Amino acid sequence: MTNETPGPSCRAGDTAARIGEVAYLPVTAVTQVGAFLRWGQPKDVLLPFGEQLFRPDPGKRVLVMLYEDDQGRPVASMRLEHFLSDDAWALQSGEAVTLVVAERTDLGMKVVVNHRYWGLIYADDISQPLRRGQTLPGFVKQRRDDGRVDISLLPPGSARLDVVGDRVLKALRESGGYLPLGDKSAAADIKARLGVSKSAYKQAIGRLYKRQLITLEPHAVRLVPGALD
Numbered sequence: 118m119t120n121e122t123p124g125p126s127c128r129a130g131d132t133a134a135r136i137g138e139v140a141y142l143p144v145t146a147v148t149q150v151g152a153f154l155r156w157g158q159p160k161d162v163l164l165p166f167g168e169q170l171f172r173p174d175p176g177k178r179v180l181v182m183l184y185e186d187d188q189g190r191p192v193a194s195m196r197l198e199h200f201l202s203d204d205a206w207a208l209q210s211g212e213a214v215t216l217v218v219a220e221r222t223d224l225g226m227k228v229v230v231n232h233r234y235w236g237l238i239y240a241d242d243i244s245q246p247l248r249r250g251q252t253l254p255g256f257v258k259q260r261r262d263d264g265r266v267d268i269s270l271l272p273p274g275s276a277r278l279d280v281v282g283d284r285v286l287k288a289l290r291e292s293g294g295y296l297p298l299g300d301k302s303a304a305a306d307i308k309a310r311l312g313v314s315k316s317a318y319k320q321a322i323g324r325l326y327k328r329q330l331i332t333l334e335p336h337a338v339r340l341v342p343g344a345l346d
Contacts, residue, residue, distance in 0.1 A: 133156065133157030133158060134156040134157055134183055135183065136183050136184060136185055136191060137182075137183065137184065137232060138182070138183055138232045139180065139181070139182050139183075139197065139200075139201075139217045139229045139232050140156065140180075140181060140183060140217075140250075141178050141179070141180050141181075141217070141249065141250020141251075142154040142155060142156050142162075142178060142179060142181060142193070143155050143176065143177070143178050144164075144173045144174065144175050144176065144177050144178070144179060145161050145175060146161070146175055147172070147173070147174070147175060150163065150165065150166075151163050151164050151165040151166050151168075151169070152164040152169065152172075152173050152179075154179065154181065154193055156183065156191075156193075158191075162183065162191050162192065162193050163190075163191075163192055163193065164179065164181060164192075164193040164194070164195065165192065168181075168192070168193065168194035168195060168196055169195050170195045170196065171195075178250060179193075179195055180195065180197070180217075180219060180249065180250055181193040181194055181195050181197075182194050182196075182197055182199075182200045182201075182232075184200065197219070197229070201229060201233065201234060201235050202233065202234050202235070203234070203235050203263075203264065203265050204234075204263075204264030204265070205230060205233075205234040205235075205236065205257075205260060205264055205265065205266040206264055207233075208230070208231075208234065208257050208260055208266055209257060209260065210257050210258065210259050210260060210273070211256060211257060211272075211273040211274075212256065212257045213254060213255075213256055213272075214230050214231050214236075214254070214255050214256065214257060214268070215230070215231055215232070215252065215253075215254060215255075216228045216229065216230060216236070216252065216253050216254065216255040216268065217229040217232070217250065217251070217252050218247045218248060218249055218250060218251045218252075218253075219235075219249065220249065222237070224237060224239055224240065225237055225238045225239040225240040225241075225242070225243060226238045226240075226243060226247055228255070228268055230255075230257075230266060230268065234266065235265070236255075236257075236265075236266045236267070236268040237265070237266075237267055237268060238255070238267075238268045238269070238270065239267065241314065242258065242267075242268070242269050242270065242271075243270070243312070244270045244271060244311075244312035244313055245270060245312050253270070254270075255268045255269065255270050256268065256269050256270075256271065256272050256273060257269075258273075271313070271317070277317065278317065278320050278321045278324055281311070281313050281317050281318060281320075281321035282321040282322075282324055282325050284311050284312075284313070284321075285311065285318070285321055285322060285325060285331075285338070286325070286330070286340075286345070288310065288311065289331070289338070289339075289340040290340075290345070294339060294340035294342075295337060295338075295339055295340075296310075296337060296338050296339075297336060297337045298310060298311070298318065298336070298337065298338065299322075299333065299334050299335050299336040299337045299338060300319060300322075300333065300335060301335040301336050302315075302336055303315075322338055325338075329341060329344065330344045330345070331344070
């Protein structure tokens with residue numbers, strides 16, 4: 118291993134990744150010792166051949182864990198399973214967490230939770246477009262008996278309905294006060310338009326109706342004129 122890199126490549130606007138974190142980093146060069154990744158520091162970090170799952174090409178991005186080797190030098194690894202646990206013993210249901218999107222599965226989206234654990238967002242709970250390497254906030258939906266965690270992008274309890282209600286009001290503003298989604302609308306249409314379940318939508322519009330912000334129709338909701346002035 119060598120301390121030499123292809124040269125300083127820290128660019129304006131780069132967000133510095135840190136040791137102990139999972140990050141989605143661009144490959145700057147491939148040499149005889151491995152690949153080098155830009156991580157927001159003056160010198161690129163080495164991704165040794167032994168820590169690669171495949172040979173990355175310059176210009177592509179790879180999802181890696183950043184750690185220190187036996188000599189205290191920063192190194193990257195694509196072998197996340199060596200650093201992450203399926204048993205999220207320290208997390209509790211409803212807890213706010215930081216997520217890094219890893220990969221799509223048959224059940225939904227696999228994510229890295231707090232840079233320490235694996236988690237899963239089930240397909241029905243994916244309320245916005247997600248891309249590999251994206252970092253975003255989330256919440257522990259539940260911790261199962263085996264220690265694995267299910268993740269939600271929406272907060273628990275009434276705060277969840279507040280988020281959904283805000284999405285409804287935003288959609289109403291953008292569409293001139295009329296949204297063609299009501300109590301009788303198909304769940305798939307609600308999910309496609311707002312990224313939430315029909316149950317959450319119905320509860321949210323019920324709260325907005327009680328606040329006299331909207332009127333309800335079987336297949337639509339309307340913003341009350343002047344309600345948000």
